[in-house]
Amino acid sequence: MKKICFVTTISMTLKAFVLETAKYLHENGEYDISFICNYDKDFAENLPEYIHYYPVSMERGISIGGINAMLEIKKILKREKIQIVQYSTPNASCYTSLAGVLAHIPVRLYCQWGIAYVGFSGIKRKIFKLEEKMVCKLSTWVEPDSFGNLKFSHDEKLYPFKKGSVIWNGSASGVNIRKFNIENKTIWRIEIRKKYNIPEDAKVFIFVGRVTRDKGINELFAATRKLFEKCKDIYLLIVGPNENSGSVNERLYKWSEKNENVIYCGFTNEVEKYLSASDVYVLPSYREGFGSAVIEAESMGVPVIISDIPGPTDAMKKDHTGLIVSKGSTKELAAAMYKLYRDPDLRKEYGNNAYEFAVTNFEQKKLFEKILLDRDKLLKMSVRRSRKR
Incomplete structure (x- = not known):
């Protein structure tokens, strides 16, 4: 069997963006699968038996412990005779790219699902x-999950034009239309609203993601507060972990907690139900790899409002599935939120367009088929390179 290892800093990334791809590669491409991430007992216990799980501690942020992590990853890759190592997230990518070179792994695939420094300034x-x-x-090889980030990377000279590609129309794992089944929208809408x-x-606006400055939460709270002053029938759902570590404006954050029409729903594995209960999806983010929740919202027939950044702009069609606003x-x-609030016909038009756009361009199984072809191609390219040496 062909041996592939997926490495991320935390298990949540593997679960959200990699697990289903790995299953498909094993079942349809005869790939032996390995996972490396932090230790997570529940994650390990729920993996299929054929997936080899190797926990390695990788602290988020710059850490001297990264040297030990890199050496441990190198040891695993070499011992298991891995042919393709795929990595994403900043720390895991740093350690694994080094480990992959030292272990002489033929295919070192960087899945560039977001570029961390875009949200930073100065020396950082x-x-x-x-x-x-x-x-x-x-x-x-480098594979960003959007054409916007591919262009940005080339413009920034992160890697040459001949090195890097986007699979199909982009996204890390597409949208599972069996899970995001629009036929259940009415039932789920009633359930969540009740x-x-x-x-x-x-009229319900929804945000899905972490509550941090980088996600545009300050702008979302400020815009929503403006709308609340003249529109009394608006709700804002915040779906996802509340990771406010001081980056969110304190006054706006306290306002959101006290306002009865701002509802913190917490993390859920049933985001499709919350999207069904909503009228507009909003992502005013400062940086994204792709913005998977954008196509998930669209697959449920929900129009979207996003900021003009690489990634999300590839996940929608301007003035067709939603609206684009300037970052920050x-x-x-x-203005965009109010426009969709007061125009039910436009919401319906964008919602119908959004559904067609998402299922046509990002259906998960079609993406997996193309990922399998891509991984096989990368292996063949590595064989040709080795013969030339």
């Missing part, structure tokens, strides 16, 4: 850009 930006360039240089006592005729602009965001 310079340091993380150097790290990004190093990871790209040590990798034999759970949170939201009137059927209320509360004024534009509030």
